[in-house]
Amino acid sequence: MSAALRFPPELQVFERGWLSANNILLFDGDEATLIDSGYVSHAPQTLALLRTSLDGRRLARLINTHSHSDHIGGNAAVQREFGCTIEVPAGIADAVANWDEAALLLSTAAQSGERFAADGTLAAGDAFVAGGLRWQAIAVPGHDMDALAYYNAERRLLISGDALWRDGFGILFADVLGTGDGLGAARRTLEAIGRLAVDAVIPGHGAPFADFDDALERAFARLRAFEDDGARMARNAIRACITFHLLDARRIVLDELPRHLAETPLYREANARFLGLAPDALAVWLVGELERAGVAHREGRELVAA
Amino acid sequence: MSVPSPCINICRMSAETGLCEGCQRTIDEIARWSRSTDAEKRAILDIVAQRREQLGLGAATVTAGAAS
Numbered sequence: 421m422s423a424a425l426r427f428p429p430e431l432q433v434f435e436r437g438w439l440s441a442n443n444i445l446l447f448d449g450d451e452a453t454l455i456d457s458g459y460v461s462h463a464p465q466t467l468a469l470l471r472t473s474l475d476g477r478r479l480a481r482l483i484n485t486h487s488h489s490d491h492i493g494g495n496a497a498v499q500r501e502f503g504c505t506i507e508v509p510a511g512i513a514d515a516v517a518n519w520d521e522a523a524l525l526l527s528t529a530a531q532s533g534e535r536f537a538a539d540g541t542l543a544a545g546d547a548f549v550a551g552g553l554r555w556q557a558i559a560v561p562g563h564d565m566d567a568l569a570y571y572n573a574e575r576r577l578l579i580s581g582d583a584l585w586r587d588g589f590g591i592l593f594a595d596v597l598g599t600g601d602g603l604g605a606a607r608r609t610l611e612a613i614g615r616l617a618v619d620a621v622i623p624g625h626g627a628p629f630a631d632f633d634d635a636l637e638r639a640f641a642r643l644r645a646f647e648d649d650g651a652r653m654a655r656n657a658i659r660a661c662i663t664f665h666l667l668d669a670r671r672i673v674l675d676e677l678p679r680h681l682a683e684t685p686l687y688r689e690a691n692a693r694f695l696g697l698a699p700d701a702l703a704v705w706l707v708g709e710l711e712r713a714g715v716a717h718r719e720g721r722e723l724v725a726a
Numbered sequence: 727m728s729v730p731s732p733c734i735n736i737c738r739m740s741a742e743t744g745l746c747e748g749c750q751r752t753i754d755e756i757a758r759w760s761r762s763t764d765a766e767k768r769a770i771l772d773i774v775a776q777r778r779e780q781l782g783l784g785a786a787t788v789t790a791g792a793a794s
């Protein structure tokens with residue numbers, strides 16, 4: 421795919437990195453809707469992106485695809501700045517209202533967030549208009565069991581969150597943590613979205629893409645690999661989560677890594693359920709993996725993000 | 727594969743330079759990245775390389791991520 425995907429001017433995508441999910445800004449006259457708000461520590465840049473793009477128009481509404489820190493981290497700051505309402509998937513409403521840091525995977529994965537209050541919820545089957553387009557909420561459990569994707573049938577656009585990326589999908593936390601059947605849910609989700617007519621996907625991370633069928637094929641292949649080999653899924657989750665943590669913290673003291681892995685529920689559970697390694701051994705493997713992937717390098721007694 | 731984004735997840739605007747401290751893009755360049763053609767993206771990467779040189783920074787590294 422060489423040419424940039426052409427979206428209507430009413431639909432703007434801020435392609436962020438991995439610590440912040442992409443933000444999608446949709447205009448209806450002088451009002452706008454934002455989908456997902458990035459990670460908490462990036463909120464000032466998120467606000468700056470919004471100010472420059474809104475250019476005096478009013479941000480009326482913020483909608484989330486799911487509850488993870490890289491998608492909801494800017495909610496509080498965005499609402500403070502622009503006074504917009506916030507709508508979250510119905511399944512996460514209680515976790516947000518009670519600010520349940522375990523359910524929101526903040527304490528579970530040693531991530532940060534800022535508490536906000538939701539003004540409303542969206543459930544599968546609900547629809548809203550944004551960017552002059554009608555978006556239907558679709559349940560896409562798997563990575564997050566309560567996640568929603570947003571689909572526009574007319575332009576055949578899918579806002580997929582972390583349920584489908586160009587190359588894969590987000591960590592299947594329920595399986596890793598032993599709290600549910602994320603694999604089964606993800607399979608049904610991929611089958612369901614595979615039945616949609618889709619010309620372009622706006623994923624939670626990475627550039628928007630047009631090769632929907634290829635992406636589905638890659639996602640199914642990844643899913644099969646995880647179904648066949650739980651240890652591979654666990655190693656993948658640990659690697660991805662520590663990469664996220666490293667992008668957030670920028671450096672980790674090597675001596676403290678085994679304790680971090682033993683105390684943070686995600687690593688502890690993934691290791692106990694699938695790998696059974698001593699924390700020291702897990703740390704040694706992990707550091708090697710991160711160095712090999714070029715994600716981090718050692719500087720003295722620290723592991724530093726590339 | 728299209729031109730990869732230079733974002734390295736630092737995503738903090740410098741009040742001094744008006745550039746992102748991670749990728750040395752202006753807020754406008756970040757905002758319109760995904761609407762830019764490949765030629766425009768390459769032009770932004772060229773400017774970024776020049777800015778990094780002027781700022782005394784080394785060549786940019788592209789990080790592969792797989793988190794969230």
Ligand SMILES: [Zn+2]
Nearest residue numbers: 488582590794
């Ligand atoms: Zn997520």
